[in-house]
Amino acid sequence: MKSIIDTHIHFDQYKIPDRRRILRDMDEYKIDYLISVSTNFSSAKANLALYEKDARIKPAFGYHPEQELPTDSELADLFHFIEKNHTKMVAIGEVGLPYYSEVKNKDGYLELLEEFFKLAKKLDKPVALHAIYEDAPIVINLLEKYSIEKAHFHWFKGDPKTLHQMAQNGYFISFTPDILYEEDIQIIAKSYPITQIMVETDGPWPFDGPFKNKITHPNMIHKTIDYISKIKSLTTDEMYEQLYKNTSYFYSL
Structure with a gap:
């Protein structure tokens, strides 16, 4: 095993005993950092508190789209919090568009995402995205509109044309442990540029x-890396080094 970084985990959502176990295990499994994304204002505050107790937890602040839109006051509180604590966060995230919720009218979510992109541009931060299938091209257009270059499409699923555009734009994607048994994810990993991929758990x-x-543990990433190395016809050591380099660059670690 070599050093790894979990680039997308909801660490604040784990039960306290599981959080403690993961933190105890990090040195043993060579887990250097956890990029802990937020789902709303309370989640952002929880992730900040976790970071302040253990600097290996790197928080991202955002609003997950698979829920009702925030009220005006909730959104104002979240944006004020982000502005106040932006030096302690590594990204805006998790943000994007609802897919699984089957929202009929996404206009409000698009407006919210646009506000997050404006903030990311202002603060010079990357964005961690929930944008899959037919939502991805819409999000790409917004990224281009605001000239946001550092975009991380986590656990991406989509068509080859969209993947090609994402690769051309320099966007990053990340793979979860399901790459070991999901053929469509394996196909994506085979085609996507090796310099623009990362690994994650999306735990819990x-x-x-x-x-x-x-229980989803960041140590699962070691099996993910071993599998990706075979897909990419690289040694495991080469794969570890490339993924660590990619992530360190993207999240400025």
Whole structure:
């Protein structure tokens, strides 16, 4: 094992005993950092508190789109919090568009995402994105509108044309442990530029295959890297080094 970084985890959502276990395990499993994304204002405050207790937890502040839109006061509080604490965060995130919620009218979510992009540009921060399938081209247009170059499409799923455009624009994507058993994800990994990929767990989201009925732990990333190295026809050591280099660059670690 070599050093790894979990580029997308909801660390604040873990039960306290599981958080403690993961933090205890980090040195053993060579887990250097956790990029802990936020889902709303209370989540952002929780992630900041976690960072202040352990600097290996790198917070991102945002509003997850798979929920009702925030009220005006909630949004004002969140944006004020981000502005006040922007030096302690590594990114704006998680932000994007709702897909699984099957929202019929996404105009409000688009307006919210646009405000987050304006803030990311102002603060010179990357964005961690929830934007898959047909939502991705819409988000790409907004990224181009605001000239945002550092965009991380986490756990991406989409068509080859969109993937090509993302690669051409220099955007990054990340792979979860499901790459071990999901063929469509394996195909994406095979085609995407090696200098623009990262790894994540999206924990505490659970996985199937060899991870079924297990608490999602960042140490699962080691199996992910081993599998990606085979797809990319690289040694495992080469894959570790490339992924660490990619992530350190993207999140300015």
